[in-house]
């Protein structure tokens with residue numbers, strides 16, 4: 001007996017329907033956009049059926065907005081879900097047991113799930129399921145379907161997939177499986193390296209720098225653990241972006257970042273190689289007050305404020321306490337990541353470049 005390819009089984013399941021709706025998580029990131037685009041394209045190429053890609057929320061990160069502008073993936077941001085019995089729903093880069101996608105709000109069970117997030121049992125009962133937490137990105141899984149079906153992805157899609165995989169391997173989440181390696185090598189043949197460089201160097205607004213200053217001034221460090229509640233955030237992605245940056249601080253093994261966006265409090269957790277399981281940590285943190293999900297070293301969650309039993313200030317205080325007890329930190333021993341006296345001194349004193357520059361210093365090759 002020959003086992004059908006995963007991609008063939010997916011196509012067979014979808015083939016019973018007239019059209020396909022590919023749904024990804026709210027506030028779609030590059031991996032969600034790229035893998036969703038790949039599924040749509042696979043279905044259109046092999047079955048000739050119409051396929052749409054949708055997600056809720058917003059895209060705020062400069063690189064992600066630039067990716068959308070340069071590569072024009074067919075993603076539609078919406079909060080309207082139009083599903084009838086002739087529409088196949090495919091959930092991509094997201095677990096059906098989570099609440100951070102449009103299907104969950106309407107109580108619709110997808111017919112297929114393709115994902116790489118860690119999931120708690122029970123596994124979803126769906127006609128097609130491909131959940132591989134060891135694989136770096138959902139884009140890897142979807143690209144492997146294209147390869148199985150002997151399809152050559154157009155340059156924009158290949159570039160998006162490569163960028164999606166790249167963004168999933170940040171901080172300490174840098175593990176590539178043999179499949180990831182094979183797929184990256186394969187995608188490089190079709191992707192546009194110039195576009196990739198342009199995306200990575202997306203223009204940043206002045207507000208971005210302003211928010212970043214406030215975020216860095218708000219970060220506290222307790223031995224190996226950092227906590228930062230952002231005074232402002234343009235969107236949920238900002239929380240993860242700052243967490244990624246703080247996780248690169250030398251000696252830091254655990255990072256918690258949080259911010260209120262509209263009526264929800266978003267948190268992101270990062271752990272170093274010796275910092276334990278991030279998904280587990282955030283699940284404990286939000287136990288009884290919110291929902292979470294993620295990977296071994298990158299995870300996140302949210303608390304709906306109208307439903308939260310604690311007011312905003314009390315809630316961040318509670319999270320702060322939970323974080324410290326989870327990390328074994330002592331509240332008395334916390335210090336600003338950037339010393340307050342340095343911030344104040346910098347703001348109040350006139351800086352004389354000539355005095356701070358060592359004599360004889362000239363230009364350095366490469367800038």
Ligand SMILES: [Mn+2]
Pocket residue numbers: 031032093116137138168
């Ligand atoms: Mn992903």
